[in-house]
Amino acid sequence: MNFSSKLIEDAVMAFSKLPGIGKKSALRLVLHLMNQETVHTEQFSEAILKMRRNIKNCKNCHNVSDQDICNVCNDPHRDRSLLCVVESIRDVMAIEDTGQYRGLYHVLGGVISPIEGVGPDTLYIDQLIIRAQAEEVKEIIMAISPTIEGDTTIYYITKQLKDTNVGVTTIARGVAFGGELEYADELTLGRSIISRIPYGSR
Amino acid sequence: MILKKISLSNFKNYELEQLEFSSGVNCFVGKNGMGKTNLLDAIYYMCMCKSNFAVNDRNIVRKGEPFFRLEGAFLRNELNEKLVCKVIPGTKKTIELDDVPYAKILEHIGHYPIVMIIPDDTLLATEGSENRRRFMDMTLSQMDQDYLRHLMAYNRVLKQRNAALKAFAKQGNFQLGLINTYNQQLLEPAAYISEKRKHFCTGFEPVFAEVYKNVSGDAEQVEVNYKSHLLEEDFEDLLIQTMERDRILQRTTIGIHKDDLVFKIDEFALKKFASQGQLKSFVLSMKLAQYELLYLEKNIYPILLLDDIFDKLDGDRVRQVLELITNGKYGQTFISDTHPNRVQQILTELGIENKQLKIENGKAVLIENEEA
Numbered sequence: 335m336n337f338s339s340k341l342i343e344d345a346v347m348a349f350s351k352l353p354g355i356g357k358k359s360a361l362r363l364v365l366h367l368m369n370q371e372t373v374h375t376e377q378f379s380e381a382i383l384k385m386r387r388n389i390k391n392c393k394n395c396h397n398v399s400d401q402d403i404c405n406v407c408n409d410p411h412r413d414r415s416l417l418c419v420v421e422s423i424r425d426v427m428a429i430e431d432t433g434q435y436r437g438l439y440h441v442l443g444g445v446i447s448p449i450e451g452v453g454p455d456t457l458y459i460d461q462l463i464i465r466a467q468a469e470e471v472k473e474i475i476m477a478i479s480p481t482i483e484g485d486t487t488i489y490y491i492t493k494q495l496k497d498t499n500v501g502v503t504t505i506a507r508g509v510a511f512g513g514e515l516e517y518a519d520e521l522t523l524g525r526s527i528i529s530r531i532p533y534g535s536r
Numbered sequence: 537m538i539l540k541k542i543s544l545s546n547f548k549n550y551e552l553e554q555l556e557f558s559s560g561v562n563c564f565v566g567k568n569g570m571g572k573t574n575l576l577d578a579i580y581y582m583c584m585c586k587s588n589f590a591v592n593d594r595n596i597v598r599k600g601e602p603f604f605r606l607e608g609a610f611l612r613n614e615l616n617e618k619l620v621c622k623v624i625p626g627t628k629k630t631i632e633l634d635d636v637p638y639a640k641i642l643e644h645i646g647h648y649p650i651v652m653i654i655p656d657d658t659l660l661a662t663e664g665s666e667n668r669r670r671f672m673d674m675t676l677s678q679m680d681q682d683y684l685r686h687l688m689a690y691n692r693v694l695k696q697r698n699a700a701l702k703a704f705a706k707q708g709n710f711q712l713g714l715i716n717t718y719n720q721q722l723l724e725p726a727a728y729i730s731e732k733r734k735h736f737c738t739g740f741e742p743v744f745a746e747v748y749k750n751v752s753g754d755a756e757q758v759e760v761n762y763k764s765h766l767l768e769e770d771f772e773d774l775l776i777q778t779m780e781r782d783r784i785l786q787r788t789t790i791g792i793h794k795d796d797l798v799f800k801i802d803e804f805a806l807k808k809f810a811s812q813g814q815l816k817s818f819v820l821s822m823k824l825a826q827y828e829l830l831y832l833e834k835n836i837y838p839i840l841l842l843d844d845i846f847d848k849l850d851g852d853r854v855r856q857v858l859e860l861i862t863n864g865k866y867g868q869t870f871i872s873d874t875h876p877n878r879v880q881q882i883l884t885e886l887g888i889e890n891k892q893l894k895i896e897n898g899k900a901v902l903i904e905n906e907e908a
């Protein structure tokens with residue numbers, strides 16, 4: 335693509351670095367912003383900058399948060415005896431969207447996969463074990479993708495928890511085997527959390 | 537089962553080609569490098585969703601083109617079916633049966649059973665054990681989807697376990713908990729695969745001995761034995777015993793990925809004592825026995841692909857094999873040869889109907905039978 339303006343070219347390049355955005359879409363976005371009042375672009379870039387500068391990870395569950403402790407952990411109405419273990423913050427969002435879950439979360443940051451350089455200590459597994467011991471947790475719900483790596487992670491964590499009194503359940507596998515959790519539609523996901531089963535009883 | 541028609545677009549050196557086949561014997565003849573093997577591989581691809589030659593999809597696409605597509609008109613259990621493979625490298629390939637895409641490609645494996653015989657089959661007898669495991673896997677995967685599922689699971693866990701062992705060596709630590717986790721994950725698929733392989737070998741041997749007798753015309757006693765760590769001891773115990781060795785060598789040294797088949801002729805090891813001719817008869821018989829076993833299991837005649845038939849055998853042997861595979865125990869067959877009418881002549885002498893296609897640079901022309 336040939337731009338008559340270096341300013342536009344730079345902006346297009348910046349947009350096209352985002353996932354799912356090609357040069358053509360990037361140009362459309364840039365032209366759109368250009369045809370609007372300057373203030374719109376100012377608000378736009380301010381929002382993004384502020385988000386990036388101030389976003390935090392909850393010290394407790396590692397969910398995204400504006401404060402040190404996230405809204406879920408801070409909510410006095412949530413059931414503190416339930417911990418739902420997920421791979422990523424996207425899974426938290428997916429499960430929150432179902433409106434079926436009233437407990438707390440623990441975001442691992444991935445699943446164990448030495449091929450990709452991810453070992454148990456790369457993830458927030460130790461923190462989970464500490465939480466399981468220290469808090470009033472009774473049940474840990476594994477909402478992890480049903481893949482080989484997901485199974486490894488669940489089995490590994492369950493072994494680490496064997497000296498605690500918490501029960502381990504997994505979400506019912508209405509979620510297609512091999513499918514990523516975030517692709518499961520809300521209904522299936524909501525149902526599979528309600529009808530979770532004790533781990534090991536599959 | 538019969539492949540009635542095939543359309544190829546951008547498959548290796550085929551730009552766009554449509555061919556109709558006979559339900560009996562089809563011969564592809566042509567000079568070296570013209571596309572005979574490629575055409576057989578296209579048929580193989582429609583059945584196994586991959587090339588027989590371990591090339592990745594990117595190299596199958598005709599040079600300079602963005603995709604390839606195969607379409608086959610099959611007749612299976614008296615039903616007409618359409619099978620389409622669409623492959624754009626870098627994206628997920630789609631396999632469609634009667635316009636319905638498979639959610640998982642492995643669900644198609646075994647739907648159209650197939651056996652491909654190639655000159656390299658001698659590697660089965662002469663080279664490493666991975667060739668013989670592949671032979672078992674190719675047969676069992678077509679018989680049983682759970683086998684393939686377990687095999688894929690086992691291989692994935694094994695890969696992770698080996699990666700973990702490497703990582704530990706690099707970091708100078710050892711996380712027993714993680715290795716134990718992988719050990720547990722290996723147990724179920726290993727037990728399943730081992731049991732199936734054992735069972736397979738038991739059923740295979742008599743069928744194989746019978747075929748070998750027919751192919752070689754000899755009365756030697758042939759044996760095929762399944763060899764596996766898991767036959768000797770409990771796999772879980774073995775994994776614990778070898779943990780230290782695995783840690784030092786940074787890979788998993790025990791398991792069904794080390795299984796082997798041991799071949800014998802008159803109680804001697806095949807590799808050491810067989811002549812070249814015996815060796816060729818032996819591996820050819822293995823593939824034909826694979827065919828017969830697949831038929832027995834599925835009750836569908838697999839497609840038989842015979843690449844470069846004269847590379848393996850002399851004229852008399854070829855005649856013997858052709859007689860064997862046209863005696864009613866075999867179904868539709870595709871044969872390739874560099875010589876324009878060598879195979880046809882034998883078939884005509886034997887009174888076997890056949891269709892001859894001349895392959896020239898990715899184009900096929902029907903050769904009319906002269907006898908009529």
Ligand SMILES: Nc1ncnc2c1ncn2[C@@H]1O[C@H](COP(=O)(O)OP(=O)(O)OP(=O)(O)O)[C@@H](O)[C@H]1O
Binds near residue numbers: 550568572573595596
């Ligand atoms: N992706 C591709 N694009 C274009 N041409 C290809 C591609 N892959 C292979 N070929 C060509 O296909 C030809 C080989 O075809 P094939 O192996 O089918 O020959 P053959 O007729 O079986 O020959 P032989 O008698 O030597 O076995 C080679 O000329 C090779 O360049």
Ligand SMILES: [Mg+2]
Binds near residue numbers: 573843
């Ligand atoms: Mg060839």
Ligand SMILES: [Zn+2]
Binds near residue numbers: 396
């Ligand atoms: Zn939190």
